Amino acid sequence: MQYLAEIKSKLAELRDKSQKGLIFESLGELMTAIKDDVSYEKASPVILPDGGAEALEVIESYQEQWSHDKEGLHRHVIADEDLPLLLNQLASPQPKYRDTGAFFFLGGAVQNGHLTTDQMSWLTSEMVRDDQLFAHLLESQNQAAYQRSYSLALLALLLNENRIAEKPFVSKKLLDHIVDQVALIALMEADTRGFVDQKGWVHIFTHLSNVLNELFHINTLSRADKIFLMAALMANFRSLSTPLTMGEVTRIITTFMDLIKRHDIYAEYFLTNLKLWRKDIVNEPFVQTRQRWQQMYNRMQFFHEIIVCGEKEVPAAIMSYVLTTKNYLS
Secondary structure, three states: OHHHHHHHHHHHHHHHHHHOOOOOOOHHHHHHHHHHOOOOEOOOOOOOOOOHHHHHHHHHHHHHHHHOOOOOOOOOOOOHHHHHHHHHHHHOOOHHHHHHHHHHHHHHHHHOOOOOHHHHHHHHHHHOOHHHHOOOOOEOOOOOHHHHHHHHHHHHHHHHHHHHOOOOOOOHHHHHHHHHHHHHHHHHOOOOOOEEOOOEEOOHHHHHHHHHHHHHOOOOOOHHHHHHHHHHHHHHHHHOOOOOOOOHHHHHHHHHHHHHOOOHHHHHHHHHHHHHHHHHHHHOOOOOOHHHHHHHHHHHHHHHHHHHHOOOOOOHHHHHHHHHHOOOOO
16 A cells, blocks of 8 residues: 555645646646556455345345335335445446446435435445555456446446535535545556456446546536546556557547536646647657557547547647647657
8 A cells, every 4th residue: 555655645745736726737747757656566366245145135125115115205215234235246246246236226226315315425435435446456457446446436426416416415525535536546547448258347437437527517626626637537548558448438538528618728738638648659769569559549549539529529729639640640
């Protein structure tokens, strides 16, 4: 956890300077420097949850109660003691326990009033705990990716529910913590897998984009913090040397384009990052490796998705730049 503590400290300093207006254009480069300073370790053993069958029994019990209350006369709130068992299954590599099991069930509970306000707040806090969201983050590809991914997936649903709730359950302090935690995983996540045979969806970058989309929709969150979050993901994307092939890039671009339309400062910062990306290519000697070529193709895919959005969705300055520099040697 030494690396994690150091990254947190450095990002906290950057966020503070960004909020004070002391850094803007250099933010992405400073984040890249943080990422480049970290060496990912070999995967260590992942402790996987048990109790999957028991969790499914609990789920089926609640679903039976809800099915007999077709008129919605009773809330049938989930008992506090059942929540930890269900949450544990978000880390399961078996999709029947993780995806179509705990995640679908908890997501439905969040959206359909089967959790109290206190439970929703607690659940949100649980999703961004270090050992929940950052499990084995700074290691090579491993099975802990399911826990990270589905923590993000549930967090996105919780943030959406908080945004539309009559009585919001995410405090200012918790939201501030969420920004710090999400920025860290946005910068450091390296698992780009989409669907894995026999184990289902990993899809971390899609779930991460969904969380960012929700944070970008929070009016009380400062523009500096939204730029900080954008910078973290873009700095990471520029360095990725494995492909995103299952709709993740489309989702990322859609999220960014939606934010960019809200204020010129977002468009300005986004364009600055695109120019930094070209600077990476021009200034660094090109090495003929699979990883380096993959970075090139990731960039081309990123630019292509911007073009696909069309001129109505993309500011003119960004579209012009992308069209003239979409090929890495242009």
